[in-house]
Amino acid sequence: MRQAKDHFFNILEKTITQEKDENLGLVKEVRDGVVMAIGLKGAEYGEMVEFENRSLGQIIDLTEEQVGIIVLGDYQSIESNQIIRKKNKQLSINVSKDIIGRVIDPLGNPLDGLPNYKKDKDYPLEKIAPSVVYRKPVTVPVETGLLAIDALIPIGRGQRELIIGDRGSGKTSIAIDTVINQKGKNLICIYCAIGQKASKVALLIETLRQHEALDHTVIVVANASDPVALQYLAPYTACAIGEYFMDQGKDALVIYDDLTKHAWAYRQISLILRRPAGREAYPGDIFYLHSRLLERACRLDEKYGGGSLTALPIIETLEGDVSAYIPTNVISITDGQIFLETDLFNAGIRPAINVGISVSRVGGSAQTKAMKQVAAKLKLDLAQYREMSAFAQFESELDEETRRFIQRGARMTQVLVQDLYQPLSLAEEVAIIWAGVNGYLDNIDIKKVNQFKKEFLTYLHTNYQEIIDSINKQKVLNEKIEKSLKDASEKFLSIFQENI
Amino acid sequence: MKAVTIRVFSVYPLSREEKDEIKKIFQVKNEDEIENIIDKKLIGGLRIIYGNRVFDLSLKGRLNKLKNILYETG
Numbered sequence: 001m002r003q004a005k006d007h008f009f010n011i012l013e014k015t016i017t018q019e020k021d022e023n024l025g026l027v028k029e030v031r032d033g034v035v036m037a038i039g040l041k042g043a044e045y046g047e048m049v050e051f052e053n054r055s056l057g058q059i060i061d062l063t064e065e066q067v068g069i070i071v072l073g074d075y076q077s078i079e080s081n082q083i084i085r086k087k088n089k090q091l092s093i094n095v096s097k098d099i100i101g102r103v104i105d106p107l108g109n110p111l112d113g114l115p116n117y118k119k120d121k122d123y124p125l126e127k128i129a130p131s132v133v134y135r136k137p138v139t140v141p142v143e144t145g146l147l148a149i150d151a152l153i154p155i156g157r158g159q160r161e162l163i164i165g166d167r168g169s170g171k172t173s174i175a176i177d178t179v180i181n182q183k184g185k186n187l188i189c190i191y192c193a194i195g196q197k198a199s200k201v202a203l204l205i206e207t208l209r210q211h212e213a214l215d216h217t218v219i220v221v222a223n224a225s226d227p228v229a230l231q232y233l234a235p236y237t238a239c240a241i242g243e244y245f246m247d248q249g250k251d252a253l254v255i256y257d258d259l260t261k262h263a264w265a266y267r268q269i270s271l272i273l274r275r276p277a278g279r280e281a282y283p284g285d286i287f288y289l290h291s292r293l294l295e296r297a298c299r300l301d302e303k304y305g306g307g308s309l310t311a312l313p314i315i316e317t318l319e320g321d322v323s324a325y326i327p328t329n330v331i332s333i334t335d336g337q338i339f340l341e342t343d344l345f346n347a348g349i350r351p352a353i354n355v356g357i358s359v360s361r362v363g364g365s366a367q368t369k370a371m372k373q374v375a376a377k378l379k380l381d382l383a384q385y386r387e388m389s390a391f392a393q394f395e396s397e398l399d400e401e402t403r404r405f406i407q408r409g410a411r412m413t414q415v416l417v418q419d420l421y422q423p424l425s426l427a428e429e430v431a432i433i434w435a436g437v438n439g440y441l442d443n444i445d446i447k448k449v450n451q452f453k454k455e456f457l458t459y460l461h462t463n464y465q466e467i468i469d470s471i472n473k474q475k476v477l478n479e480k481i482e483k484s485l486k487d488a489s490e491k492f493l494s495i496f497q498e499n500i
Numbered sequence: 501m502k503a504v505t506i507r508v509f510s511v512y513p514l515s516r517e518e519k520d521e522i523k524k525i526f527q528v529k530n531e532d533e534i535e536n537i538i539d540k541k542l543i544g545g546l547r548i549i550y551g552n553r554v555f556d557l558s559l560k561g562r563l564n565k566l567k568n569i570l571y572e573t574g
Binding site: 005008009012015022024038039041 | 525
């Protein structure tokens with residue numbers, strides 16, 4: 001007994017004098033998802049720790065007396081006086097190309113019932129965005145397959161474009177359409193669901209599977225029922241995965257759905273940590289929360305691999321109130337926004353994009369030549385229509401020219417209407433807009449515009465496939481193509497009008 | 501309020517001898533500086549907090565380590 005005790009104290013003395021840097025800590029207090037700890041000598045901000053129940057944590061608050069840790073997992077079985085072990089590394093996710101097609105949680109654990117993916121490289125969740133030296137202007141387009149966006153609000157690879165609108169206005173659908181359209185286009189998509197209903201996410205995964213879009217997609221999920229710490233981390237994980245592909249010289253697209261819920265999660269953590277609350281009870285660093293995330297989207301210079309990371313953050317507004325705190329923050333961070341309106345949605349204009357107030361600050365430089373050629377006229381037509389649509393109800397008293405503008409505009413608005421999950425190729429988009437701006441739709445009844453569109457495309461595919469192929473290949477409208485387009489449109493118009 | 505610099509978690513109250521040993525190791529003179537807290541969950545051994553350092557020499561800590569090794573290899 002005596003000997004055993006001596007031995008024990010010898011070990012104790014050794015551990016203390018040798019400074020064996022195990023750096024342990026002790027749980028002092030457990031709050032909702034946040035643990036306050038003592039000890040943890042040399043703790044760093046953002047460092048990873050492990051609890052006795054094998055849950056991971058991240059150090060997020062350092063004060064003189066104690067350390068605040070968010071628990072990434074089960075926090076209900078953590079008790080006071082339990083040991084915390086420092087991992088001596090920043091919180092990171094292990095990524096490899098096998099991650100494509102998988103559904104994971106923000107720590108990289110699979111949620112799709114399949115075994116773990118192969119590990120390749122550790123990527124820290126928090127990383128400083130590439131500086132100006134590494135960057136290059138955005139010039140290559142992301143083809144969303146949505147007429148209204150590709151023609152009027154073009155998105156470039158490396159851009160940050162906000163999708164904003166009320167609930168049920170089709171925000172996620174725009175993102176999903178974009179993902180579906182990337183089949184075979186060399187753009188890896190990462191969809192990040194933050195604080196959403198698990199049923200909605202399941203439906204979305206199923207939709208992507210049906211459209212064979214999972215082969216170029218990674219899905220990061222933190223559901224509404226997951227700990228807020230995971231909801232807070234999910235977008236950073238998605239961004240880290242995107243950076244992995246960007247650093248390999250590939251193009252990646254990250255969709256953050258949605259950052260409103262992300263801000264809520266961070267507000268909850270901040271309030272539990274007793275940080276001072278500001279406007280709408282958000283903490284002072286809520287702007288930095290989103291700006292540091294979205295700044296990581298970029299187009300790298302060829303010298304540094306030439307990869308890109310495009311960000312499509314989504315923000316949900318209440319009653320169209322874009323002047324609330326989080327919407328204004330994110331609007332000012334991004335390079336443009338796509339406004340969705342419930343009124344348009346209910347009027348059957350879907351995607352319900354308000355083209356008047358939606359902008360893309362990268363604009364024409366990220367458009368293919370062919371699209372630029374037809375979009376300029378479309379923009380003008382729509383702008384004139386908006387200006388004069390107020391008079392539309394006095395149609396009979398208007399002069400001939402005004403009436404023509406209104407009729408053209410109304411038809412072009414219908415042209416931009418598009419069914420769900422049916423993205424168009426570049427040539428299809430160009431052909432339809434070309435027919436519209438050149439007046440082939442002017443004599444068609446407004447209700448028949450959609451039918452015209454569909455049948456025109458089928459007609460082109462069956463009889464003039466070479467037009468479609470050459471536009472898709474050359475990405476420019478030369479005289480020869482325009483001539484055969486004219487030819488095709490005239491022939492089709494006569495067939496169409498005969499059949500009505 | 502007494503100034504506690506060392507907190508010792510143990511399964512049974514520390515004996516005088518044991519306290520002396522700890523005093524010697526941490527080079528403190530006053531016994532008041534040691535606070536002894538009883539925690540049956542440790543099963544055996546001691547857990548000591550000294551400033552911002554924590555020393556885990558408990559049986560429970562050892563078992564936890566074993567558990568982690570088993571998880572990682574298995």
